[in-house]
Amino acid sequence: MRTLRVAIAGFGGVGRATANLLLIRRGRYRELHGVDVRLVAVCGSRSGLADPEGLEADRLGTLEPGLSGPDFIAASGADILIEAGPSDFRTGGPGLAYIRSALSKRRDTIVISKGALVHSGAELRALAQATGSLLKLSGAAGAALPTIDLLDHSLTGCKVLGIEGILNATTNYLLDTMMTTGLDFAAALRQAQMAGFAEADPRNDTEGWDTACKLLIIANFGLGADLTMDDLTVEGIQSVTRKRIEAWRAESVVPKLVGELTATQGSVHASVGIKTYPLTDPMARVRGKDKAIRIVTDAMGETVAIGSGAEPLATAAAALKDLEHILQARGSHPERRLEISS
């Protein structure tokens, strides 16, 4: 049985959930794909662990200081990198160096954090193509909500005319709260922060940047566009007044923070802002922390998907879906591939 060595860079909640789920699924990988999957390295920003024989769950509690960085991951002999670090689209975040390093060494790479994909997506796509590595990113493009999957697989052959997505759980939860309780933005935000549904500095979510990042990744990696943040109009929900909420309630419409893509004559236009839906629209029924996407194509009409997995498990499962797609794609040439990548 061939062995496949996996490393995880970024070891917060999502990285840990991914490690645990991967270890649980080892039997599946053996039976279904004929591969002995080993977790050979994990690291956070300052500490890590490595073992070429594979790490077990009971060893992941305490990391060793100093074991971190792209060179540490490369030295672990990993065939595949899963990148799960903090996201920063203005700099690419710490993930960028890990992803660059892995792709340039011909390692198939699974990306969960959005920063590097938004900041340097074109470079990373070109690098993957040049080295023949697979770059997968379900975890960064809606996680358990299928987005690029639909474009790549379920709608194959169709021409995409437009996409709209409710892609950020925090803003969806906040708008829901404002609409149902009558709380204003500040009060709804405080409540969400106390409940753990919004961050201490919530601006990345509330000002629309997180939605914009996901939209841009879907456009560039799902539709082959070449957009940067500068190409997007981005509006958030921070200026929504109680008066506006009351007007929407009076009209019986539901406001959602939506990322929209319109494809016309080979070019893609993208924006993030509030859009209202009548109660009869399934998009109006996307609750609390759920996410949704509507894709309109020439031949299949409208396809709506709604996802509501619990985090961080759902994102871990999205990344490991990517892992199995890699196992499938590499399945036909296992020997050749392992020569290249080891």
Place this chain on the structure above:
Amino acid sequence: MRTLRVAIAGFGGVGRATANLLLIRRGRYRELHGVDVRLVAVCGSRSGLADPEGLEADRLGTLEPGLSGPDFIAASGADILIEAGPSDFRTGGPGLAYIRSALSKRRDTIVISKGALVHSGAELRALAQATGSLLKLSGAAGAALPTIDLLDHSLTGCKVLGIEGILNATTNYLLDTMMTTGLDFAAALRQAQMAGFAEADPRNDTEGWDTACKLLIIANFGLGADLTMDDLTVEGIQSVTRKRIEAWRAESVVPKLVGELTATQGSVHASVGIKTYPLTDPMARVRGKDKAIRIVTDAMGETVAIGSGAEPLATAAAALKDLEHILQARGSHPERRLEISS
């Protein structure tokens, strides 16, 4: 450039739409997959046309009597069969002989009609496996609504706990009409028949059999179950009284004819019947002729998909999605494959 010869058996509305869409997309197949796709044969139950150089759209208006049947298709030299005949799950329908013939000659096969898959699914699966042929069936399992795609691709690695699907457009339209207009079943049916949304003999739809067929195909081909029609409890909407409609309206719930699968300890239980949803549930918002599926998994929670493509184009597009998935899957060994299949 390699040539791929396609034949279509069953040449009603869906077969014709598939032929036309395939001809329109030939440029795409050449550019994206490097394959010259030719439509080398089409046939209905009593007439057909064949040309090894490829048929063009303007020749498809008039078929020649006598050119029909599995031997006619085999003689056309087709590498791939698309089966789009009438569906009969009690006998397997005319499609069964075409599919058997194609698979036993190692031809990859795309099935649109449900009959053969319901009647002889286990045999056809075994035959495809024995001959190494690909058997694809998006068109028979929800068409433009992604169902098996979600199970096979978007939810890879997750354990499916349950599925519920609004899989039949006619019953969804009838229940919608009864709920919104107050018409009883007989009156709603007459209206739908006049509008062309229900067949003269509507029992295959209204008694739940069409839903049951799709559910069984999803269970057997998507979840690896081994169910027959005898394993399903099937109830339709034909006995819904005005009184029951009034009670649902009073409760503010929406009735849907739903196919349900529950997976427990390796076995799959399936049934078709009416289920009601609160207005806040996206399933309650599946309108008129749309279809929907909800899949619950261990790691990704709930995934809902709603599809609303116009027929017959959407079903043609589903079958041609299968064609591209075959082109992708065969892409890595084009020469070997063409040796085998030509």
